Amino acid sequence: DVQLLESGGGLVQPGGSLRLSCAASGFSFGSYAMNWVRQSPGKGLEWVSTINDSGDTANYADSVKGRVTISRDNSNNTLHLQMNSLRAEDTAIYYCAKDHVYGEVFDVWGQGTLVTVSS
Amino acid sequence: DIQMTQSPSSLSASVGDRVTITCRASRPINNYLSWYQQKPGKAPRLLIYITSSLQSGVPSRFSGSGSETDFTLTISNLQPEDFATYYCQQSYSDQFTFGPGTRVDLK
Numbered sequence: 001d002v003q004l005l006e007s008g009g010g011l012v013q014p015g016g017s018l019r020l021s022c023a024a025s026g027f028s029f030g031s032y033a034m035n036w037v038r039q040s041p042g043k044g045l046e047w048v049s050t051i052n053d054s055g056d057t058a059n060y061a062d063s064v065k066g067r068v069t070i071s072r073d074n075s076n077n078t079l080h081l082q083m084n085s086l087r088a089e090d091t092a093i094y095y096c097a098k099d100h101v102y103g104e105v106f107d108v109w110g111q112g113t114l115v116t117v118s119s
Numbered sequence: 120d121i122q123m124t125q126s127p128s129s130l131s132a133s134v135g136d137r138v139t140i141t142c143r144a145s146r147p148i149n150n151y152l153s154w155y156q157q158k159p160g161k162a163p164r165l166l167i168y169i170t171s172s173l174q175s176g177v178p179s180r181f182s183g184s185g186s187e188t189d190f191t192l193t194i195s196n197l198q199p200e201d202f203a204t205y206y207c208q209q210s211y212s213d214q215f216t217f218g219p220g221t222r223v224d225l226k
Contacts (some may be wrong), residue, residue, distance in 0.1 A: 037163075045155070045163065045206055047215040059213055062120070095162055102168060104210035105153045109162035 002026040002108050004096050009113030016086050016117070022079040022096030022110055030054075030074035033099040035106055036081050038092035038115075048094070049081065050104075064090075086117045121145050121209050125218035131226040138194040140221045142207035147187045151211035154183055154192045157220075158203045166205075167192065197223075 008020040022034070036048040049070040050059045058070045069082040079096050093114050097106035122145040132138050142152065150170040155163040165174045167183035170190060180195045194201055202225055207218040 044220045045157075045208070045217040047208075047217065050215075061214060100165070100168060100174075102172075104151070104215070105165065105168040106155075106163070106208075107165045107168075107174065109164070111162055 002098070004098065004108060004110035006094065006096050006110045006113035009094065009115045011116045011118065012086055013119050014087060014117055017082070017084045018086065018115060020081040020083070020094055020096075020113060020115070022081075024077045024079065024098070027098070027108075029072075029077040032101075033103070034070075034072060034079045035097045035099065036070060036079075037095045037097055037106065037109075038090075039095070039112075040089075040092045043092075046092070050099075051079070083115070086115075088117050091115060091117045120214045121148060121212050121216055123207055123209055123216050123218035125205075125207060125221050127221060128219065129222040129224065131224055132197050133226045134197055134199055136197045138197055138201075138223060140192045140205055140207075140223075142185075142190045142192070142218050144188045144190075144209055144211075148209045148211035150186060151209055152183070152185065152190045153208045153210065154181075155206045155208065155217075156201075156203045157206065163206065194223075 005023045035050045051070045055072045067085045071080045093112040095112045096110045098108040100107040154167040157163040171183045204220045204222045
């Protein structure tokens with residue numbers, strides 16, 4: 001089975017940092033671009049970041065650019081999201097999502113990890 | 120950035136109904152439009168990509184159409200498991216954006 005399992009969420013104070021991870025299994029991880037998408041409580045979906053299959057190209061939403069870094073470890077089938085200078089508006093469930101073979105479409109999603117930014 | 124809107128924001132329907140949800144992009148997106156279904160407490164599920172391509176395992180009662188800026192998701196013969204929130208998403212620009220969602224609930 002294709003699976004994505006996020007971890008690393010939790011409560012953090014404004015201005016703090018957090019590193020999310022996503023463990024992938026059941027597919028050739030290094031062959032696909034990967035993504036982070038978030039959802040604030042009771043709200044809609046917001047794309048956060050994408051990294052290409054080799055890990056040398058990344059793209060970020062304007063709302064997180066300069067504060068967030070996406071990375072991947074293809075030898076360990078793991079995706080990461082380093083989040084710094086966190087704000088209350090970053091509070092959300094963070095999902096990792098696999099690119100469809102077609103590209104730039106999210107065909108497999110993890111269950112999400114909750115990040116709460118509050119003092 | 121390309122802004123996505125959806126209408127209606129919510130609708131009530133009965134099992135067996137035909138349901139249509141509209142998504143509009145603020146500028147042409149060359150059919151780079153996908154649809155997702157999300158149920159409460161669950162991750163989204165891909166239904167349709169490139170406007171009208173049905174994702175593997177998705178029932179054929181789901182269909183998509185449209186072009187340029189206007190797109191439609193149709194659910195024919197609505198089933199109990201289809202009551203959920205539906206989101207469109209464009210992947211034409213390098214800033215991917217989702218619509219605000221349309222909630223489909225039981226009349």
